Amino acid sequence: MRLDKFGVGWLLALFFAVGLVSCASPTVLPSDVTPAPLIAVTHTAAESTPTLTLFTPTPEVTESPSLPIQLLAYTIDAVYDAGQKKVEVTQLIQFTNPSTQPLSEIMLVTEPNRFANGFNLNRLENQITGEALDWELQRNLLQVTLKEPLSFQEPIAILAEYVLQLPPIPPPSDTSKPQIYGYTQRQTNLVDWYLWLPPYDDETGWIVHPPSFFGEYTVYPLADFEVRFEVINSPREVVVAASTSPVQQSQNRWEYRFDSARNFAISISPYFLIEEAQVDGVKISHYYFPLYRRQGEVVLQHTVRAYQLYSQLFGELPRQSISAVQADFLDGMEFDGLFFLSKGFYDLYDGTDKGYLTLITVHETAHQWWYGVVANDQARHPWLDEALCTYAERLYYERFFPELMDWWWFYRVNFYQPQGVIDLPVYDYGGYLAYRDAVYLRGALFLEELRKALGDEQFFDGLKRYYGENSGKIATPIDFFNAFEMSKAEIEKVTQSFFAAMP
Ligand SMILES: [Zn+2]
Numbered sequence: 001m002r003l004d005k006f007g008v009g010w011l012l013a014l015f016f017a018v019g020l021v022s023c024a025s026p027t028v029l030p031s032d033v034t035p036a037p038l039i040a041v042t043h044t045a046a047e048s049t050p051t052l053t054l055f056t057p058t059p060e061v062t063e064s065p066s067l068p069i070q071l072l073a074y075t076i077d078a079v080y081d082a083g084q085k086k087v088e089v090t091q092l093i094q095f096t097n098p099s100t101q102p103l104s105e106i107m108l109v110t111e112p113n114r115f116a117n118g119f120n121l122n123r124l125e126n127q128i129t130g131e132a133l134d135w136e137l138q139r140n141l142l143q144v145t146l147k148e149p150l151s152f153q154e155p156i157a158i159l160a161e162y163v164l165q166l167p168p169i170p171p172p173s174d175t176s177k178p179q180i181y182g183y184t185q186r187q188t189n190l191v192d193w194y195l196w197l198p199p200y201d202d203e204t205g206w207i208v209h210p211p212s213f214f215g216e217y218t219v220y221p222l223a224d225f226e227v228r229f230e231v232i233n234s235p236r237e238v239v240v241a242a243s244t245s246p247v248q249q250s251q252n253r254w255e256y257r258f259d260s261a262r263n264f265a266i267s268i269s270p271y272f273l274i275e276e277a278q279v280d281g282v283k284i285s286h287y288y289f290p291l292y293r294r295q296g297e298v299v300l301q302h303t304v305r306a307y308q309l310y311s312q313l314f315g316e317l318p319r320q321s322i323s324a325v326q327a328d329f330l331d332g333m334e335f336d337g338l339f340f341l342s343k344g345f346y347d348l349y350d351g352t353d354k355g356y357l358t359l360i361t362v363h364e365t366a367h368q369w370w371y372g373v374v375a376n377d378q379a380r381h382p383w384l385d386e387a388l389c390t391y392a393e394r395l396y397y398e399r400f401f402p403e404l405m406d407w408w409w410f411y412r413v414n415f416y417q418p419q420g421v422i423d424l425p426v427y428d429y430g431g432y433l434a435y436r437d438a439v440y441l442r443g444a445l446f447l448e449e450l451r452k453a454l455g456d457e458q459f460f461d462g463l464k465r466y467y468g469e470n471s472g473k474i475a476t477p478i479d480f481f482n483a484f485e486m487s488k489a490e491i492e493k494v495t496q497s498f499f500a501a502m503p
Pocket of ligand 1 (some may be wrong): 334365367385386390
């Protein structure tokens, strides 16, 4: 199928074929789904049996952090049993008190616990004192209570042992968000799979948000990762894609170091083929399934070119590798150093760059700058990374396919006649389409307006400054506008038809 003269039938076919996409693209999610009550588990070191209580999350949104967390480091030893679909994990979490006040409650994000029997904690202790820790598990949060509060800048090392039972990735559905974490017949994905420490704000506390029905809600402080990963009980040799290249590798064991990163994702398959390129000392890899050789080269080529363009336009990327991974689910999603591309885009690839395979490859590549290096609170300010990554598609087409610029604006943005203000929290849009239209599509229109108002030189200088000043940080809309050195009146003028409130 080709998209000659913007064929609407093709667009509709694409809608149904690619299903629900949360990072980068189309389709509908119900906005009126009410969350089911959740099971919470409480455990004190003195008790032998956990007690069960019911817990319903309240979608409250807290402020962004003012203080970076110092010395956050994860050391993870994980053994994946490919037959049982289980991961046994021993993890050390080291950090200093991120608050200027004594701190007696520590939150650890535990996403695998959102799945039935998905997370079983066997041991939790303060490695420095050797004492068992009291904990309470509520959906995706493990709350640890310290008997003695951590004093200002005091370090702690939490040792955890747990078992993950991976969930199957369900087939595409019109009523639920595509699931990335878990396994299919040909792929296993570990994303947000370990315990991780959220950012902390002195005024509002831990920055954790309830899961959203569309879009993202996680906020990651920088951390150093040391990961040892082993695969056992696999009838076939597997290929492992990860957020960075291994420093050591044997047949079924991989060892990684990933410093100053947001997260660590892994995708495993016995079927992956790999296309690789070295660009300026950075290894760019594309992991894809057999029968997609043509797409295998195309995705690699666009990732390489996008990497080169964005390095020039935004700034140098402090990473040693980027991995693009064909997803065995209908979604595109970014993680630090690794992104997934929906298999639907591969199936619909028609040999031209007028389609989602190219669009979303360069969109996801841009997330390495806007999400990875410069992070944002994805629940409170989703436009900060998504508008920039959608606009990065425009910049890519402008540079490499100027003849397709009109096509891009029509196909990607104007066809949908997008409405809505761009600066709301992810929870405040009535459904996925309203969210996408406002945050992604009008987000790109807003950046185009900003560019017109400032002129190219000031606009691109501002983007570079925003990147440079906020590298490694969790940026806010105020940081964004500060980088463009605009007066209050100028900001008001350019934001008035796009924002609900002045940033
Ligand atoms: Zn995105």
